Amino acid sequence: MNVQKKLAPFDAWLDAIDQQQAAVLMTITEASLSQKNYRICYLENQSPIGSFHDQALELDALSIAKEKLRQSNPQSESLMIQDENELDVDIFFDVFVPSPTLMVFGAGHDAIPVVKYAAECGMKTVVIDQRSLYNNEERFPHAERIIARPEDFTACIRVTNRTYIVVMNHHIEKDKQTLKFALSSLAPYIGVLGPKSRRIKILDQLYLEGCHFTYTDLQRMHSPIGLDIGAVSSEEIAISIVAEVIAVRTRHKGGFLQGAEFIHQSS
Amino acid sequence: MTNEQLEVMRAIQKLKAKKLPCALATVIKVKGSAYRKEGAKMLIDADGVTVGLISGGCLEADVAEIAKEVIKTKAPIIKTYHLDEDEVWGLGLGCPGTVHIYIEPIIYTTQNIEEVDECAKEIGAF
Numbered sequence: 001m002n003v004q005k006k007l008a009p010f011d012a013w014l015d016a017i018d019q020q021q022a023a024v025l026m027t028i029t030e031a032s033l034s035q036k037n038y039r040i041c042y043l044e045n046q047s048p049i050g051s052f053h054d055q056a057l058e059l060d061a062l063s064i065a066k067e068k069l070r071q072s073n074p075q076s077e078s079l080m081i082q083d084e085n086e087l088d089v090d091i092f093f094d095v096f097v098p099s100p101t102l103m104v105f106g107a108g109h110d111a112i113p114v115v116k117y118a119a120e121c122g123m124k125t126v127v128i129d130q131r132s133l134y135n136n137e138e139r140f141p142h143a144e145r146i147i148a149r150p151e152d153f154t155a156c157i158r159v160t161n162r163t164y165i166v167v168m169n170h171h172i173e174k175d176k177q178t179l180k181f182a183l184s185s186l187a188p189y190i191g192v193l194g195p196k197s198r199r200i201k202i203l204d205q206l207y208l209e210g211c212h213f214t215y216t217d218l219q220r221m222h223s224p225i226g227l228d229i230g231a232v233s234s235e236e237i238a239i240s241i242v243a244e245v246i247a248v249r250t251r252h253k254g255g256f257l258q259g260a261e262f263i264h265q266s267s
Numbered sequence: 268m269t270n271e272q273l274e275v276m277r278a279i280q281k282l283k284a285k286k287l288p289c290a291l292a293t294v295i296k297v298k299g300s301a302y303r304k305e306g307a308k309m310l311i312d313a314d315g316v317t318v319g320l321i322s323g324g325c326l327e328a329d330v331a332e333i334a335k336e337v338i339k340t341k342a343p344i345i346k347t348y349h350l351d352e353d354e355v356w357g358l359g360l361g362c363p364g365t366v367h368i369y370i371e372p373i374i375y376t377t378q379n380i381e382e383v384d385e386c387a388k389e390i391g392a393f
Contacts, residue, residue, distance in 0.1 A: 010373075014283075017276050029295060029345055029369050076306030078296045078367070092295040092369065094306055122270070 009041035009050035013096070016043055020098040024065035027092045028052060029078075044069050054083040061091055068095050070161070072188055073250045099124055100162045100249055102242075103187075104143075105178045106169035107135035110193075113238035114166060115143050121242060128157065129169075150177035159185035164245045166225065168193040176202045183217050189248045191225035191241060199223040227254045275308045275319035279373060288313055288374045290334035294321050295345070299364020313338050321368060325350070334370050343371035 007015075009025060016023035022044040031038040031053070040050040040058065042065040052058040060081045068074040074095045080088045102118040104111050107129035115125045125143040129135035135145050148156050159165070165187045167178045175192060179202060182190045192199060199221075206213075226240035227247065247254035250265075257263060275291075282289045294307040309319040309327060311334035317327060326348055333346055346368045 014276065014279060017273070018280065027369070029343075075304070078305065092293070092305075094293065 007049060009039040012041040012043065012049040013094070016041070017096050022069050022097045024068055024096070025094040026052075026061045026065060027094070028057075028089055029092050030090060042066070042069075054089075056084040057081055057089055057091070061093075065093060068093060069097065072161070072248070097162065100164055100245075101126060101160075102164050102166065102245060103128065103157070103159070104166045104168065105129070105182075106167065106171075106174075106193075107131065107139065107145075108168060108170050110234040110237065111166075111168055112139055113235045114168070114241050115140050117238050117242045118245070119143070121246065123164075123245075126157075128153070150174060150181065153178070153181040157181075159187050161186045161188060163187045164189040164191075164249070166191045166193075166241060166245075168225075172198065172202065176205055179203075179221070180206055180211055183211075183213050183221065188220060189245060190221045191244065192221060192223035193225050195224055222248075271319060272306070272308055275310050278310045278318040282310070282312065283373070283375055286375050288338050288372065290337045290370055290372050292321055292330050292334055292368050292370045294366060295369045296367035297364065298366075299350075311335065311338075322366065326366065326368070330368060330370065337370050337372050338374070341372045341374060343369065345369050 013023055013025040024042045026040045026042065028038040035053065037051050037053045040048050040052060040061065042048045042062060048058075048062060052061065064079065064081075074097060076092070076094045078090055078092045081091055083089050099122050101124040102115070103126045104115055105128045107127050111127065115127060119125045119142040125140070126146060127135055127140045127143045128146045128148055130147055130149045132147050135147055137145070146156060159182075163186070165182045165185075167175050167182065167190065169175050169178060170193075175194070175198075179190065179192060192202070203213075203218075222244060225244065226237060227243045229236070229240050229243075231237040231240040244254060246252075252265060279289070279291065289310055289312045292309045292311065294303055294305055297303075297305055303321050303323075307319070307321050309317050309321045309330065311317050311331045313335065315331045315335050317331050320327060321330060329348075330346065333344070337344060348366045348368070350364055350366070
C-alpha cells in the first residue's frame, strides 16, 4: 500500500482510465492554487491515493466518491463540502467509469443486430451460447464469446453492476436457467425476449423450484423486452432493445422528447 | 467518457511519455446551456495546439492562450466565463451561460517519471 501512495493521484487516475477501471479524482480546485494535499484519487474498492489537508473533508469526499461509483450513470460535478472548521470547500469530482457491458444470452440470428448496435454505441459486448456453430467470430466479430452451458455460468461469467443482460435463447428451459443466474447477479437490467405470458410461465416455474425473488430483484427484469416502438424485424427489435438499455442506464423513461422540458436529466 | 474525451487522455499519456509540458483544461462547473458538461477536457501543449473541446467552439481559443501562460508559470488557475445570452446571440455563438474552467499544468520532470516507473515495477512484482 505504501508503494501505491508514491503514485500521484492524477497519475493514478490516468492509469485507471487507461486500464478501464472505475475511479474518481477529487480536486480542491481553490487549494490547488496555493497548497499541497489538494487531490485524492479513489479507485473502486481500493485505498485512496493522496490526501486532503483536512480529515473531515477527506471522509465526506470519499463517501461521495464511493456513492458515485454505485450509480449507473454517475456525472462529474463540483460539490460544496464543509471542512473541520465548518467552512465551505468546493471539490470537483471527476468520475470515470468503464463502458457498460451488454451480455447477450443466445446467439440466434436476432442477436446479431443487438450485439452490433450495442458495440456501435460504445458498449462492450459478450455473447453466451453453448453452440459454437452459432456463437462464432463470423457472426459476432466485435463480441467476446463464451461457449458455456447454463450450469457453468456461475463459474465462467463475471457480472458487475455495469453489466446489462439480454436473454434471448429461444428456448424456454435455457431462458429459465439464464434468468435464475441473472436475477442472482448484480446486473441492473435483465431483458427477456418474449410476451408477458412467457414471463409468467418462467417465473412460476422458478418459484416452484424454490427460487423466490424479491420485488427489487424482479424490478430489474424487463419482459417483454424493449421500448414500445412497434418493432417487427430483427433490426427494429434490436434498436428497441439497445435503446431500452441506454434509457435504463441513464435513468430516462424512453418516450418522445417532443414536449419534454429537458433533453438530459441529471443523475 | 466519450471517445473524444478518451482521445484527450491518450494525448496526455503521449506527452507524458515524451516529457513534454502541457496544460489540461477541465470544465468544473456549468450553468445554462453551455455545450459541454462538467468533466469535459481540453489538452493544450506549449505551442497552444489543442486536443478535445470544452465548449461549442467559443472558448477554446481563449483558454488555449491562458493555458500557454499556465505552462510557463506552472500554477493552476480557475477561469470563469459569463456569456450573456443576448450578447452571444449577437455574435452568432451558440453557448450562453456561466462556465468555470480549471486549467492546470502537467509537467513531468525526469525525476517524477522515474518515481512513477519505479512504483509501477514494484506493483508489478507484488
